[in-house]
Amino acid sequence: MRRRYFRSGKSKYNLVxxxxxxxxxxxxxxxxxxxxxxxTKIVGLRDGKIISPMRIKATDPVASLYGAFGRYxxxxxxxxxxxxxxxxxGVGAAYIEQPMYGLPTEHVxxxxxxxxxxRYESKLDRMIVVSMGTGTSLVMCxxxxxxxxxxxxxxxxxxxxxxRLLLKTDDVKQVVSLAMQGDISHVNLLIGDISxxxxxxxxxxxxxxxxxxxxxxxxxxxxxxxxxxLVLQTVGSAxxxxxxxxxxxxxxxxxxxxxxxxxxxxxxxxxKLYGVHFIIPKYSEFCTAIGAALTYKTKNEE
Numbered sequence: 001m002r003r004r005y006f007r008s009g010k011s012k013y014n015l016v017x018x019x020x021x022x023x024x025x026x027x028x029x030x031x032x033x034x035x036x037x038x039x040t041k042i043v044g045l046r047d048g049k050i051i052s053p054m055r056i057k058a059t060d061p062v063a064s065l066y067g068a069f070g071r072y073x074x075x076x077x078x079x080x081x082x083x084x085x086x087x088x089x090g091v092g093a094a095y096i097e098q099p100m101y102g103l104p105t106e107h108v109x110x111x112x113x114x115x116x117x118x119r120y121e122s123k124l125d126r127m128i129v130v131s132m133g134t135g136t137s138l139v140m141c142x143x144x145x146x147x148x149x150x151x152x153x154x155x156x157x158x159x160x161x162x163x164r165l166l167l168k169t170d171d172v173k174q175v176v177s178l179a180m181q182g183d184i185s186h187v188n189l190l191i192g193d194i195s196x197x198x199x200x201x202x203x204x205x206x207x208x209x210x211x212x213x214x215x216x217x218x219x220x221x222x223x224x225x226x227x228x229x230l231v232l233q234t235v236g237s238a239x240x241x242x243x244x245x246x247x248x249x250x251x252x253x254x255x256x257x258x259x260x261x262x263x264x265x266x267x268x269x270x271x272k273l274y275g276v277h278f279i280i281p282k283y284s285e286f287c288t289a290i291g292a293a294l295t296y297k298t299k300n301e302e
Contacts, residue, residue, distance in 0.1 A: 032293030035092030061092030115146035117291030121281035182225030
């Protein structure tokens with residue numbers, strides 16, 4: 001059964017957006033924190049503006065969270081008394097059961113945060129949010145209705161795992177560097193490889209089969225590029241398929257994978273193929289943390 005997290009009328013999330021439109025502007029800083037499996041992202045929201053997003057990596061979510069919070073406060077000259085509320089989301093947030101440093105602390109739904117953050121950053125009211133984390137989740141935003149519609153078990157974790165197996169490294173920077181020198185036609189089977197002419201709706205450079213042209217002695221550079229194409233094309237195709245019968249043609253991409261330089265090549269190609277729009281907002285990797293901060297509701301908003 002579908003759950004609706006964001007409804008019309010006097011919902012707390014509508015009130016948040018009215019506050020950003022100057023009905024009410026909080027004077028103190030609201031801290032939004034997205035605690036992931038390996039990365040914690042933190043942002044501040046004050047006067048309707050985002051303050052210095054920050055990302056911290058750690059193997060332990062609790063250490064990552066407290067490390068991110070302490071460094072963020074120090075680097076931005078924010079005192080504990082300047083903070084109105086700490087809003088936590090993400091899978092790692094479940095490990096935090098006590099108020100952080102005595103500050104009012106709340107846990108908020110990650111899918112709602114995805115939608116609110118993407119909506120704030122993209123300025124769109126109707127879209128599907130594609131959150132590319134360890135796996136990929138899909139959140140539909142249609143006016144005041146924000147709800148999770150599904151996802152796939154392919155994402156950054158897939159890229160890391162396959163890179164360890166095939167490239168003997170899970171250093172994303174190294175994988176990206178290798179991929180920059182790769183040739184995708186040496187790995188993927190393209191329409192041009194199986195047809196003398198373009199097929200209806202399929203240009204010659206469209207992918208017919210991922211990794212179908214890979215050889216046993218394929219160079220690491222081609223493998224690296226093939227892995228990135230595998231993950232990004234699969235995510236993009238799943239997103240488009242999730243929109244069938246909805247009429248939605250805008251997809252807002254968020255999460256760490258949006259930082260891959262190959263996104264600027266792969267998603268424009270998919271836009272032409274499917275007749276849709278893939279949008280990567282300015283703070284794409286911080287959208288969930290931004291959404292967490294946006295869920296804050298003060299007594300003045302009631």
